[in-house]
Amino acid sequence: MxxxxxxxxxxxxxxxxxxxxxxxxxxxxxxxxxxxxxxxxxxxxxxxxxxxxxxxxxxxxxxxxxxxxxxxxxxxxxxxxxxxxxxxxxxxxxxxxxxSLGVNIFFELNEYLAKMMANLNQYKVSMEEIHHTQKLDAPSGTAISLAEGIIKNSDLSQWKLGKAREGEIPITSKRIDAVPGTHTITYDSKVDSIELKHTAHNRxxxxxxxxxxxxxxxxxxxxxxxxxxxxxx
Incomplete structure (x- = not known):
């Protein structure tokens, strides 16, 4: 080819x-x-x-x-x-x-978890993504796709880079040398937290x-x- x-x-x-x-x-x-x-x-x-x-x-x-x-x-x-x-x-x-094959499986798990959490209002969802310093955009496209997957399966309306309002998913973007890509979704309540995480070891x-x-x-x-x-x- x-x-x-x-x-x-x-x-x-x-x-x-x-x-x-x-x-x-x-x-x-x-x-x-x-x-x-x-x-x-x-x-x-x-x-x-x-x-x-x-x-x-x-x-x-x-x-x-x-x-x-x-x-x-x-x-x-x-x-x-x-x-x-x-x-x-x-x-x-x-x-x-x-x-990445692993990330695309992660997308599916993210949507499945969002459906499970949709009616549990005591949990607040947030996201963090970390990439290498050469990455030009923030948040990452992967983070946006993950956020859209959550929005599609919940009552949340949109994502927001940084501090978010009620009904929005806050996304924190970090840029650190030599990090291929890490994405973490956290559902946090007063009594516990649930995390879904994907870490790329290389490109x-x-x-x-x-x-x-x-x-x-x-x-x-x-x-x-x-x-x-x-x-x-």
């Missing part, structure tokens, strides 16, 4: 290593200063670029019939435009805030999931999620 990488930072380099190990070929490494892009050689593209570049990368691929998966966060105000474009061009697109799980998603989407039409890729129902 011929893969184009949009964004060639730490994640892009790790995705390259795993793709090569799985007998794929990297035909392009598109960084922020790229002027011309040859879409003809690509079977699929993987975007781990920047919030400012992601929309243009995804749009260009869909317009040139290249299926693309994106793990870039911070651009989702234009997500509906991409969905419409994907449908118009009969393209293939996956967005995930996190491609390899994210990169492997991205390559697996890229392998899966080739030949498919539509907008998909990692639930589709991993058959999580």
């Amino acid at each position: 011929k893969i184009a990488l949009f964004g060639y930072g730490k994640m892009g380099k790790m995705i390259e290593q795993i793709a090569l190990q799985r007998d794929h070929t990297i035909v392009a490494k598109v960084d922020v200063d790229a002027k011309e892009i040859d879409f003809c050689e690509m079977d699929v593209a993987i975007d781990f670029s920047t919030p400012n570049a992601a929309y243009g990368n995804i749009k260009g691929c869909l317009e040139h019939n290249v299926p693309i998966i994106s793990g870039t966060t911070g651009w989702l105000n234009k997500f509906d435009e991409i969905v419409n474009l994907c449908n118009e061009t009969k393209g293939g697109f996956i967005y995930a805030s996190n491609y 390899e799980g994210f990169a492997l999931g991205a390559v697996v998603a890229a392998e899966w989407i080739v030949g498919k039409t539509g907008v998909f999620t990692m639930k589709d890729v991993l058959n999580l129902g």
